[in-house]
Amino acid sequence: MEPTKILLAEDDPNLGMLLSQYIRAKGFKCTLATDGEEAYSAFTAGSYDFVILDVMMPKKDGFSVAKDIRGIDRETPILFLTAKSMKDDKLKGFELGADDYLTKPFSMEELLARVEAILKRTNKKEETHLYSINNYLFDFNTRILSFQGKEQKLTTKESELLKVLSKNIGKEVDRNDLLKAVWGDDNYFNGRSMDVYITKLRKYLSLDEKVEIVNIHGKGFKLTLK
Amino acid sequence: MEPTKILLAEDDPNLGMLLSQYIRAKGFKCTLATDGEEAYSAFTAGSYDFVILDVMMPKKDGFSVAKDIRGIDRETPILFLTAKSMKDDKLKGFELGADDYLTKPFSMEELLARVEAILKRTNKKEETHLYSINNYLFDFNTRILSFQGKEQKLTTKESELLKVLSKNIGKEVDRNDLLKAVWGDDNYFNGRSMDVYITKLRKYLSLDEKVEIVNIHGKGFKLTLK
DNA sequence: AAAGGATTTTAACTTTCTTTAACACGAGTA
DNA sequence: TACTCGTGTTAAAGAAAGTTAAAATCCTTT
Numbered sequence: 001m002e003p004t005k006i007l008l009a010e011d012d013p014n015l016g017m018l019l020s021q022y023i024r025a026k027g028f029k030c031t032l033a034t035d036g037e038e039a040y041s042a043f044t045a046g047s048y049d050f051v052i053l054d055v056m057m058p059k060k061d062g063f064s065v066a067k068d069i070r071g072i073d074r075e076t077p078i079l080f081l082t083a084k085s086m087k088d089d090k091l092k093g094f095e096l097g098a099d100d101y102l103t104k105p106f107s108m109e110e111l112l113a114r115v116e117a118i119l120k121r122t123n124k125k126e127e128t129h130l131y132s133i134n135n136y137l138f139d140f141n142t143r144i145l146s147f148q149g150k151e152q153k154l155t156t157k158e159s160e161l162l163k164v165l166s167k168n169i170g171k172e173v174d175r176n177d178l179l180k181a182v183w184g185d186d187n188y189f190n191g192r193s194m195d196v197y198i199t200k201l202r203k204y205l206s207l208d209e210k211v212e213i214v215n216i217h218g219k220g221f222k223l224t225l226k
Numbered sequence: 227m228e229p230t231k232i233l234l235a236e237d238d239p240n241l242g243m244l245l246s247q248y249i250r251a252k253g254f255k256c257t258l259a260t261d262g263e264e265a266y267s268a269f270t271a272g273s274y275d276f277v278i279l280d281v282m283m284p285k286k287d288g289f290s291v292a293k294d295i296r297g298i299d300r301e302t303p304i305l306f307l308t309a310k311s312m313k314d315d316k317l318k319g320f321e322l323g324a325d326d327y328l329t330k331p332f333s334m335e336e337l338l339a340r341v342e343a344i345l346k347r348t349n350k351k352e353e354t355h356l357y358s359i360n361n362y363l364f365d366f367n368t369r370i371l372s373f374q375g376k377e378q379k380l381t382t383k384e385s386e387l388l389k390v391l392s393k394n395i396g397k398e399v400d401r402n403d404l405l406k407a408v409w410g411d412d413n414y415f416n417g418r419s420m421d422v423y424i425t426k427l428r429k430y431l432s433l434d435e436k437v438e439i440v441n442i443h444g445k446g447f448k449l450t451l452k
Numbered sequence: 453a454a455a456g457g458a459t460t461t462t463a464a465c466t467t468t469c470t471t472t473a474a475c476a477c478g479a480g481t482a
Numbered sequence: 483t484a485c486t487c488g489t490g491t492t493a494a495a496g497a498a499a500g501t502t503a504a505a506a507t508c509c510t511t512t
Contacts, residue, residue, distance in 0.1 A: 077335075100333040103240065118333045130326045155459055170367060193461055195499060202500095212368060215499065217382040217469060224367045381469055401488095419471055421489060428490095441489065443479060 004119065005029045007048040009039035009065065010081065011057045019052075022108045023115075036060025040068050050115060054081045077118045081106075131166035134225050135208045138166055147207045154204070157182065161197050165213065165223040175220040230345065231255045233274040235265035235291065236307065237283045245278075248334045249341075262286025266294050276341060280307045292324060303344045307332075357392035360451050361434045364392055373433045380430070383408065387423050391439065391449040401446040 006028050010016035016032050023030040031046065033039035036057045043051065043065075051069065053062035066078050080101040100114055129140035138145045143159040145152045154162065160182045164173060179186035179194060198213060198221065205211045210226040232254050236242035242258050249256040257272065259265035262283045269277065269291075277295065279288035292304050306327040325344050328337060355366030364371045369385040371378045380388065386408045390399060405412035405420060424439060424447060431437045436452045 100335070101244065114333060117336065130324065132325070157460070189462075192463090192499090196461080196501080198499085199501060214367075214369060215382075215469095217498065219382070222367075226365070226368050226370075383470070415471075418473090418489090422471080422491080424489085425491060444488070 003027060003029045004049045005031070005047065006050045006052065006115070007031050007033065007039065007043055007046075008052045009033040009036065009057060009062065010052075010054045011035055012054075019108065019111065023112070026112055036062065036065045039065050043069055044072070048076060050119065051076055051078045052081065052111075052115070053078060056083060079114060079118065131163070133166055133169065133205070133208075133223065134210050136205065136211060138162060145204055150207070152204050157197055158200060158204075161194070162201055165201075165221065169223050169225065172216050172222045173220050178220060229253060229255045230275045231257070231273065232276045232278060232341070233257050233259065233265065233269055233272070234278045235259040235262065235283060235288065236278075236280045237261055238280075245334065245337065249338070252338055262288065262291045265291050269295055270298070274302060276345065277302055277304045278307065278337075278341070279304060282309060301348075303348050305340060305344065355389070357389070359392055359395065359431070359434075359449065360436050362431065362437060364388060371430055376433070378430050383419075383423055384426060384430075387420065388427055391427075391447065395449050395451065398442050398448045399446050404446060 006023055008016065008020050008023065008030055010019060010032070011034055013034065016034060020030045020032040031042055031048075033042050037059045039051075039053065039057070040060065051066075053065055055062040057065075062080055066080070069076070069078065077100075082101050082103055100118060102111060102114060131138040131140065136145060136147045138159075140159055140163050143154045143156070145154055145159075145162070161178070164178055164181050175191065175194075176186040179190050183190040183194070198215075202213050205213065212224050212226065214222050214224055216222060232249055234242065234246050234249065234256055236245060236258065237260055239260065242260060246256045246258040257268055257274070259268050263285045265277075265279065265283075266286065268274075277292075279291055281288040283291075288306055292306070295302070295304065303325040306324055308327050308329050325348070326340055328340055357364040357366065362371060362373050364385075366385055366389050369380045369382075371380055371385075371388070387404070390404055390407050401417065401420075402412040405416050409416040409420070424441075428439050431439065438450050438452065440448050440450055442448060
């Protein structure tokens with residue numbers, strides 16, 4: 001996969017160089033524009049995956065650059081760099097489709113964290129990761145399944161399987177769909193492996209009488225509440 | 227439909243204003259509270275569809291606000307905003323009925339995506355598949371047929387067949403329709419298989435004198451109450 | 453690179469569910 | 483009446499899923 005291309009518009013030459021080099025050091029391609037007009041023409045000329053705009057820039061401020069970019073592109077994520085002094089009324093500018101903002105001063109790691117968070121989210125939409133299964137609570141992030149204070153740490157496969165089932169409480173999940181979602185392949189042997197995991201999940205979920213994984217013979221499984 | 231009302235509690239004025247305006251820009255109504263006490267009184271005063279709580283707030287932290295809210299309302303979704311430094315053990319606080327949490331820093335888009343995912347998930351409640359057949363009660367979800375406390379667990383085919391018949395109590399169900407509904411195909415062999423299941427269902431339903439599956443020769447079956 | 457532990461897969465055996473087969477019977481029809 | 487067809491019933495065969503333990507793989511640490 002080719003590297004993500006980032007367009008950075010920042011008029012302060014010191015900060016601009018510093019940030020662009022840092023971004024490059026982290027494995028992205030980065031183009032630096034030093035004013036708003038330059039930023040917009042760079043955007044139209046090349047194809048970028050991400051845009052970082054300083055709000056206050058000569059010739060064309062960050063908001064109007066964003067507005068123009070949104071005129072031709074509704075997708076590419078835009079992140080604003082704002083001064084702390086910014087007034088509320090200016091914040092309304094975000095309504096034109098910004099994805100995030102960062103208040104100066106900020107650390108470079110912080111900037112990168114935001115960029116990566118947004119990229120991650122826009123590439124594949126992030127899902128909620130907390131599932132309530134009657135009296136159980138399942139946190140997909142920490143992979144902890146808890147019931148009245150008792151915690152059970154799940155393995156990767158266990159939690160991926162439980163996630164898909166939890167998303168479909170009361171609804172049948174096709175056996176092959178389940179296999180493709182968790183194993184990526186619905187062959188016979190993965191199926192047997194899944195059956196082993198179903199047994200394990202049932203054991204974990206046995207503390208709550210009302211929670212049950214039922215099998216639909218020849219079809220799939222269903223997580224259901226009495 | 228009127229817009230979803232969101233209560234946002236965030237003590238950082240910059241972030242608070244920004245988020246609330248972003249939320250409004252996305253078509254929600256949003257009230258901003260700047261500390262925990264204000265958040266709780268706002269919640270009791272108005273009727274909100276969603277609550278977003280910063281965990282660390284002056285006067286009353288997010289957890290205790292959530293606890294108090296849950297004291298009077300078990301339904302309304304709650305989402306926590308947590309600091310990155312927060313340890314897993316602190317996450318235990320979530321068992322008091324949070325629907326999700328988001329770790330700072332996050333993008334605004336991410337916040338919105340979570341809110342929408344939770345709303346989608348909580349709005350559709352599991353439909354009950356409960357059928358009453360005179361003194362029998364049949365739960366299609368759990369596949370349990372009960373009669374005066376006695377429970378009989380049904381198999382997939384048994385329960386699918388009984389479901390169709392239960393939906394049509396007193397009405398004749400055409401043999402071929404029944405086959406297509408349960409087996410997907412009304413060939414001769416499936417028909418014989420169905421006859422075997424009819425026998426089984428009759429056995430299960432024999433505890434109640436008034437319940438009967440009658441055959442209409444050459445046509446189909448009918449579940450009737452005497 | 454090897455050890456040790458955790459995780460996942462494979463394997464073997466068991467149980468449950470579904471279909472098939474065989475035979476019985478009674479309703480509708482020639 | 484007798485004959486056929488549709489259904490009733492039971493048992494056995496076959497297929498899917500449940501369970502447990504061992505083997506293989508993957509990860510982390512040294």
